[in-house]
Amino acid sequence: MADEAKDNHLQQPLEHTELSERKQSSLHHSLLGPSLQKAGQDAVDQSKVAEIIYQASLGSKFFKHEEKRDEQLTKKVEAILARKQYLESIDLSSELRRIDERISHLVRERDLSQFIVHVDCDAFYASVEELDRPELKNVPMAVGKGVLTTCNYKAREFGCRSGMAGHIAQKLCPQLISLPLNFGKYSKKAEEIREIMAKYDPRYEAASVDEAYLNITPYCKAHDLDPATVVSRLRAEILEKTKISVSAGIGPNATIAKISSNKNKPNGQFIVPNNHEAVMDFMADLPVRKVNGVGRVFERELVSVGINTCKDIYPMRGMLHDLFGEKVTNFLIYCYLGIGRTEIRPVDEYERKSVGTERTFADLWGSNRLRERMKLTAEDLEKDLEELNLSFRTLVLKVKLHTYGVYSRQRALHRPIHIAQDIYQYALPLLASLETEFKDKGGLKIRLMGLRGTALIERNKKVQGFFGKWVGEAGSREGTKRKQLDAEGWEVWPQEEFEQMDDHQNQTSKPVARIQEDGQEDERAKDITFEILSQGISSTENLHDLSQQKGKKEKEPGGQLQEHEQEQWRCPICNHSMAPDDRIFNEHIDWCLSREAIRDVVKESSSSNIQEAVTSPPPKRLKMMEKKKPTGATSGLFPLFKQKQR
C-alpha cells in the first residue's frame, strides 16, 4: 500500500570498513523489504529490526537468492563508480551547456497553474477491518497471510510492514493478529470514498483502491476557496461519511502531490505552494528514494555516485547521461526541478496492455504436474479475459524456480485467442522450451507459474466486409465456435501436408482437433481436444527424456542422429513425430502454430472476408496520454488493484 512504500536508510551510515561488512550491510538493507520509514516507524529501531529479519532469513532459499541479487547489484555499482571516476577526468563542458539549456527551458515552460491533490487512505485494508471489529484498533493487526498486505499502526510499532513475510512479522510481533484479505469489502468502501471525491473533481483518477489524484483547480475557482481549505473539507467529509481517515498532498503536479501526501500521515495534509522557489525548496532535501520511480536498486546506484537527495542531482548533471542514459537523465532532471504531470484523467481513459494470472504454490516439478498446473492457469486466464471481453495475440509463460529465479518465455501468435484450451495449447511449447533448457540444470522445479496475454484485442468487435457489410464478430466466443469451414481457406495449405498430418493422426489415433464432416466442431469436440492435449503430456514427456539424450549426443563429433533414429520427438500440438533435432522441432512448432492460426481465421470468417480477417487492422484504441515521467511512471496507469479472491 502506498502509505508505507519506501525503505528507510539504516540508521547507521555506511562505514568504509571490510568489504564483507559492507556487503552484509547492504543485504540487511535489502532484506528490510520495499517498505519502511513511513508513518508509524519513527519509534522503531530499524537496525534491530534488520537484524531480526536477517537472522530469521538466514539459510533460506529466499535469502540465498537475495544474496545473489545483491552481489550482482554490487558489481553493477562498481562499474558505475569506475565510469564516474573516468568521467571526472574529462571535459564535460559541452554536456553541461546542453543540460543547462534544457533545465532553463524546463523552468521557463513549467506549468504551475494547477492544484493537484493526492489522496491516500491510511492503512486502508486494516482500517476497513477495524470498522467491522473495533477491538482490533488497540492491538497489532495485519491483513494478508503469507505476506502482509498492510498492517495497522500498532503493528508498525513492532517493525511490521507491508510486503513482509508473515512468519517474519510474527517473529517481530508474536501477538500480531493477521486477518485474511477481503477484497470485496475494500472495493465497496473505496467506492464510497470515490463518490465523495467525484464531487470535488468528477474526473478524478483512481490510482489504486486506496489512492487517487484530483485536479481541484476548477473547484477552487468555482467556490472561491484556497486549495488547502478544499482538501480539509474533502478529508473531513470522507472521514465523517465513511469513517476512513485519509491523508492528502497538494501541489502543482502529481509527483509533488504524491510525495506530500506522506508528509503528515496519518490523517493529515501537506501543501507545496505553486511557485518555483517553494517547489525547489521542497525537492532539495528530499531523498531520491521518495520519488515515485526510484526503487531499491536505483536508489543504491544513485547513492553510490553521491546522489542522496534531489539537490545532489544538480552537481552530477554533466555525467548523468553517460552514466544512466537518456531516459533516466530526463527523469532525474524532473526530480531535481520537481516537475510532474498535471493532467489528471479517469482510469477508464487508459488503455490496458496486458492481462495475466499467476500463482505461488509448493515446489512443483514433473512434466505431468507442470502441465496440470498450466491447464489450471490457462483456465484462470480465460476467466479474466471473459470478464474483460478481451483476446490477445502474444502469450507469455512465466515461472519462478524453487530457487526464486524468474524466467519467462513468450510467443506472438498468429491469431487472437482467449479460450483456455487455446491458451494451454499455445503455452505447451513455451513450457517445453523451458523444460529443455533446465533439463541439465536439475530440471524445472518451480514455485510459481503464470500466464499473461499481451497485444490485446477487444472481442465482439465487428469485422467489416468488402462492401461495408457487417459480417461477423472477430474473435468472439461465438466466432471461435467454428461454425463454418470455408473450403477456399484450405487452399493455402499444400494438400500433401495435410495428408501427411492426417497420416500421423491416424497413426496415433489422437487427432488434435476432430473436424466433423460438415465442417463443424462443437463444444463437445473441443472438450475432447482439450483432453487429448492433456494427454499430450505423455508425448512431451518423451520429448523431455529425449532432449536429455540429445544433450549428450550433441557433444559427440558430427552429431548425426542415426544411431537413435527410433527415438522421436512429438509435437505437443499435433502429436506429429519427428527427428529429435532442435531446428526441425522448432520449425515444426512454428508451422503447427501458424497452421492452427490461419485455419481458425478461415473458419471464423465467411468466404467474402477472408482477406480482412487475416489483415484486419487492430481495433480502435484510446489515445495514450503523453507521459511526463520518463521512467517507471506507472502510477495511475493501472489502478484498480485487480487482485482476485480465490
Place this chain on the structure above:
DNA sequence: GCGGATCAC
C-alpha cells in the same frame, strides 16, 4: 519481438 529487470501498489 524477446527476455530480463525494475518499479508501484
Place this chain on the structure above:
DNA sequence: TATGGTGATCCGC
C-alpha cells in the same frame, strides 16, 4: 513450516 499478485516500462539484444 517458511517471502504475493497484477500490471507497466525500459534496456539490450
